[in-house]
Amino acid sequence: MLTEPQNRISSKALTVWRISGVIRAVVEWSIVATAIVLLHIFEGPQWISIILIILGVIFTILHILIFPSLRxxxxxxxxxxxxxxxxxxxxxxxxxxxxxxxxxxxDTVQGPILRNYKLASVIVHTAATMHTVPALDEIEADELRHYISKLARVVEEDV
Incomplete structure (x- = not known):
């Protein structure tokens, strides 16, 4: 039986993902508000507005509170x-x-939110795709990048 990987990403990832959830929620609420205004202008049924508001609340809770923790x-x-x-x-x-x-x-990458929390993501590139280890402490991300790079060179020399 295979054991699952042992290393976790930084707990500060929760904060970063919650901030991203707030940004996503602002965009979603802008769309909901626009739809409600258009429904009001064109005298659409009010029940659609109520459903949009309920869905907006549900998705806000999911994106800010629930999904970051589960992720x-x-x-x-x-x-x-x-x-x-x-x-x-x-x-x-x-x-x-x-x-x-x-x-x-x-590679290691840092957007403005990650940089603010002293986090970075490590991106491992293969010929077919790329794989990301998100939200590691900056020092840990740099060490991981160097370690993977070193291992990849050693394996390549053995081939």
């Missing part, structure tokens, strides 16, 4: 000599193995 609890990773294992997913749990021999290069 953080599920997100794990582990770096081994021959592979990187990632586990993520709220409703559908996805476990991904990235062989080191497939790694082409590794």
């Amino acid at each position: 953080w609890k599920r997100w794990r990773y582990e770096v081994r000599e021959e592979e990187l294992e990632l586990q993520e997913g709220i409703f559908i749990r996805t476990r991904t193995l990235v062989p080191m021999v497939r790694v082409q290069h590794v």
Whole structure:
């Protein structure tokens, strides 16, 4: 039986994801407000406005309170000599193995919100796709990037 990856991302990811949820909620409420105004102008049925408001409240709660917590609890990773294992997913749990021999290069990225909380994400590129380990402490992200890069070079030299 395979054990799940042991490393967690930073708990500050919760705050970052909640801020992203607030931004998403503002956009959603702007759309809801626009729809309600248009319904009022064109004398549409009032029950549609009520449904839009209820859905807006539900999605706001989901994006700000529930999804970030569930996402953080599920997100794990582990770096081994021959592979990187990632586990993520709220409703559908996805476990991904990235062989080191497939790694082409590794980046760290920081947007303004991550930078404010001294976090960075590590992106592992392969020929086919890229895999992200989100919201690690800056120092941990840099160390992980160097470690994966080193392992990928060693594996490549062995081939």
